[in-house]
Amino acid sequence: MSSPRIPYRLIATDLDGTLLTGSETVSPRTLAALAAASAAGAVHIVVTGRPAAVTRSVLDDIGYTGLAVCGQGAQVYDAGAHRLITSVTLDRQLAALALAKIEAEVGPLSAAAHQDGVDGRMVAGPGFELIIADLPMTRLEDHRGLWSEPIGKLYIQHPGMGDDDLAAAARAVVGDLVGVVMAGEGIVELLPLGLTKATGLGIAARRLGVTAAETIAFGDMPNDIPMFAWAAHGVAMANAHAELKAVADELTASNEQDGVALVLERLFGLPGA
Numbered sequence: 001m002s003s004p005r006i007p008y009r010l011i012a013t014d015l016d017g018t019l020l021t022g023s024e025t026v027s028p029r030t031l032a033a034l035a036a037a038s039a040a041g042a043v044h045i046v047v048t049g050r051p052a053a054v055t056r057s058v059l060d061d062i063g064y065t066g067l068a069v070c071g072q073g074a075q076v077y078d079a080g081a082h083r084l085i086t087s088v089t090l091d092r093q094l095a096a097l098a099l100a101k102i103e104a105e106v107g108p109l110s111a112a113a114h115q116d117g118v119d120g121r122m123v124a125g126p127g128f129e130l131i132i133a134d135l136p137m138t139r140l141e142d143h144r145g146l147w148s149e150p151i152g153k154l155y156i157q158h159p160g161m162g163d164d165d166l167a168a169a170a171r172a173v174v175g176d177l178v179g180v181v182m183a184g185e186g187i188v189e190l191l192p193l194g195l196t197k198a199t200g201l202g203i204a205a206r207r208l209g210v211t212a213a214e215t216i217a218f219g220d221m222p223n224d225i226p227m228f229a230w231a232a233h234g235v236a237m238a239n240a241h242a243e244l245k246a247v248a249d250e251l252t253a254s255n256e257q258d259g260v261a262l263v264l265e266r267l268f269g270l271p272g273a
Contacts, residue, residue: 006042006268007267010042010205010208010214011264012069012215012218012227013047014047014220014227015048015055016184017184017237017240018219018220021255025061030260033264033270036264042268043066044066045069047200048069049183049184049221050070051070051071053117053120054135055077056077059079064079067208069200069201069203071088071114072189072197073197074152074192074200075152076200076204088192090151090154090190092150092151093147095147095154098178098190099111099154101174102169102170110126110127110129110157111146111154111155112128112154113151113152113155114151122137123148124140125141125143125145126140127157131187155190164182166188167180167182167222174190177193179195181196182223183221197223198226199226202230212230212232213232214232215231215232217233218259218260219240219244220255221241224244228247234248234250235251237252238257
């Protein structure tokens, strides 16, 4: 006798603003919905802009032991084994050139970088404001220290520009050299050209034996747009950025109101729907 058909075999969720609440936890209802969908035969995969070094403790806290796509697609991380399966780095000379070109256009920037590796440090130059509370960070005297070790990505901030405007300006100046993405409040990132969440998700999906046509994705920021384009169905949270809502197949409640759980309960016929 064949098993009942499930609507999606892969459930891809962003972390911040999507799966996690503001207190960096996952609600019991969302955890229960994910567990029930997994019991039905689906696989849950975390897809986050956070590098593995920053994602690790969060995943450990919620008991997540599967694959995770980290660093905007640069890393495929085995959470159970605490090891990287793949990792792509940003050319440091290219990153320095891109930073200089953007500064020539918009004025001085504050910058930080995340070093490569499962234990990679975040290093930050003068004036860079930490967005995620309690994130370990090493302060530098100037930008030169950003290039001391291989890096996964570069973060930039401008004292007089909003995130969307800074991302647009950077894209106009260096979009042919590096990828530029707005990943959250105060988080404009420079990445290896062509790298997106869809890149890492595609690699992880092949390892899991599932396809884009079997995937539902949840997110809240413009950096989730490529993941939505890759997946069969994209669900934006109520708190999502307008750019993501514009391309979503569906809108759900916010991350504080069990938005992920509401969709999974409906699609998988789970209690609570």
